[in-house]
Amino acid sequence: MADDTLRQRKAMADDGQDAIPEVKSIKAKSKPKPKSVSAEDEDDYTPWVDVLRVLTFLFLASCALSYMISSGESFFWGMKQKPYYLRVDWWKARLSGPIYLSAEELATYDGSDPAKPLYLAINGTIYDVSNGWRMYGPGGSYSAFAGRDAARAFVTGCFAEDTTADMRGVEEMFLPLDDAETDAQWTAAELAELRVEERAAAEEKVHGALKHWVDFFANSKKYIKVGHLVVEPDWLEKQPRRELCKKAQGGRKKREFTKEE
DSSP, rough: HHHHHHHHHHHHHHHHHTTHHHHHHHHHHHHHOOOOOOOHHHHHHOOOOHHHHHHHHHHHHHHHHHHHHHHTTTTSSSSSOGGGGGGGHHHHHHHOOOOOOOOHHHHGGGSSSSTTTOEEEEEEEEEGGGGHHHHHHHTTGGGGGGTTOOOOHHHHHOTTTTTTSSOOOGGGGGGGGGOOOHHTSSOOOHHHHHHHHHHHHHHHHHHHHHHHHHHHHOSSSEEEEEEEOOOTTHEEEEEEEOOOOOOHTOOOOOOOOOOOO
C-alpha cells in the first residue's frame, strides 16, 4: 500500500504538468518592477524649461492686463494717461491728505502737461477727473472745465464765456421777460409782489441746478475728490458783475398772465 502511494507521487513529480500551469499563473499576475532613476537621468533634468514657461505666462498676462486697463491703448503699460491707481502723485495725495491749490496752481492741471493729473473744481472742491481725459482733457467737449472752478458754466451751459465760480445774476436765466402789454394786466403792487416770487423761484432753480453737479462729482466712483480751492475772502467783490450769456438769455420767455378773475 505504501509502495503504491510512493509510486504515484513520483509519477506526478516526474510528469510536472500540474505544477507548471500554477507557476505560469503566478508569473502572469506579478507586476513589473519600476525602473530605477539613474544618477545620469537626474543630472540631465534642468528647471529652465519650467522657468521659461512661467515667465512666458506672466508676460502674456501682463500684456493682456495692460491692454484691458488702457482700453486698447498699449500692451506694454505705455499709456499716456494712466488710471489714478497707477500714478504716484495720486497715492501721495491719498497718504498726505487733501491738497489746497490757488486758482493759479489749479490752472496748471488743465491737461496741458500730460505728466500731471487732470483736475477741475466745482463750488470750491477739487476733483481728479483724469479718468475722463477724453471729455475734460485738451480737445474734449468739456475741456473748458479743466484747471478751474467753472461752477457758473455748469448751470448756464455757456462753456466759453462762464468759466468762473461767480454765480451772481445766474438766476436771471429763469426769470420771465417783462412785456408792457402783458404786465399791464396787474397792478403795480401785484407786479412787484409777483417779481419777488419769481426771483425766489429762480434762485431756487439755480441752487438745484448747481447742487445736481456738486452731488454728481461728490458721489462719483470715477472721479476722486483731492482737495479744495483756496481763494481770497473778498475775491467776488473784486470781480465785475457778469452779464447773462447769450445762450442763457435766449432761453428766457415772456411773462404769462395767470391772474384769476
